Each structure stands twice: as structure tokens, then as C-alpha cells.
Amino acid sequence: MDNQKELEKLIDKLMASDVLETPSKDFTAQVLEKTVRTKSQQLEYKPLLPKWILSLAAVLVVGFLIYGVNLYVTSGNSVSYFKDLNKIGIWSSDFFSRFNFSKTLTYSIIISGVLICFHSLILKKYFEDRLA
Numbered sequence: 571m572d573n574q575k576e577l578e579k580l581i582d583k584l585m586a587s588d589v590l591e592t593p594s595k596d597f598t599a600q601v602l603e604k605t606v607r608t609k610s611q612q613l614e615y616k617p618l619l620p621k622w623i624l625s626l627a628a629v630l631v632v633g634f635l636i637y638g639v640n641l642y643v644t645s646g647n648s649v650s651y652f653k654d655l656n657k658i659g660i661w662s663s664d665f666f667s668r669f670n671f672s673k674t675l676t677y678s679i680i681i682s683g684v685l686i687c688f689h690s691l692i693l694k695k696y697f698e699d700r701l702a
Contacts, residue, residue, distance in 0.1 A: 594600075
């Protein structure tokens with residue numbers, strides 16, 4: 571008990587010698603000025619991929635489609651790689667038949683994928699609301 575009283579006296583002595591600190595006179599004005607300044611700076615929308623890259627990708631896709639159609643039309647019969655598509659299905663079924671996944675693993679992978687998609691939608695909405 572005496573220890574508590576001595577401790578209390580020491581704290582009272584320290585508090586009496588300490589000066590109460592106050593902010594500067596224009597503290598509120600400075601804070602408000604900073605908030606107004608940050609609100610006035612609007613974020614500029616910049617797409618992840620520039621328009622010229624998207625245009626180049628579109629041109630390449632259309633070019634490959636036109637090339638494939640021309641190969642199909644100019645040859646009398648169907649192009650050989652259309653016939654080989656069936657072989658890809660056979661190869662993939664042989665390859666994946668070697669793996670045996672339990673139902674628990676399969677369901678956990680599916681649920682994880684669904685949750686990741688759901689979480690990305692929530693984050694997208696959050697950041698859109700935050701930036702707006």
C-alpha cells in the first residue's frame with residue numbers, strides 16, 4: 571500500500587512539472603487546407619493496356635482468322651489441323667486419366683476458385699467506391 575502511495579506522489583510530481591502542450595493557432599486551418607487540396611486532386615483513369623496494344627492484338631486475331639479461313643477455302647478438302655483436333659482430345663483424356671483426385675480435393679479446388687472470384691468482385695467494388 572505504501573508503494574502505491576509513493577508511486578502516486580511521484581506521478582503527481584511529474585505531472586505538475588510537465589507543461590500542457592497545445593497545437594499552433596492555425597492548426598485547424600492547415601488541416602482543412604490539406605483536406606481541400608487532396609479532394610481537388612482527382613485521380614486520372616489510365617487503362618492497364620494502351621489502346622495501341624489492344625488494337626494490335628485485335629488486328630493479329632483478325633489476321634489469323636482470315637489466314638485460317640483462307641487455308642480452309644483454298645484447299646479442296648478440310649485443313650489437316652481440323653482433323654487433328656480429335657487427336658488432342660484423345661491425348662488429353664489419356665493424360666488426365668492417370669491422375670486420381672479425391673472428392674475432397676476436387677471440391678476444395680472448386681470452392682477456392684469460386685471464393686477467389688467472389689472476393690475479386692468485392693475488392694473491385696470496394697476500390698471503385700473508394701476512387702469515386
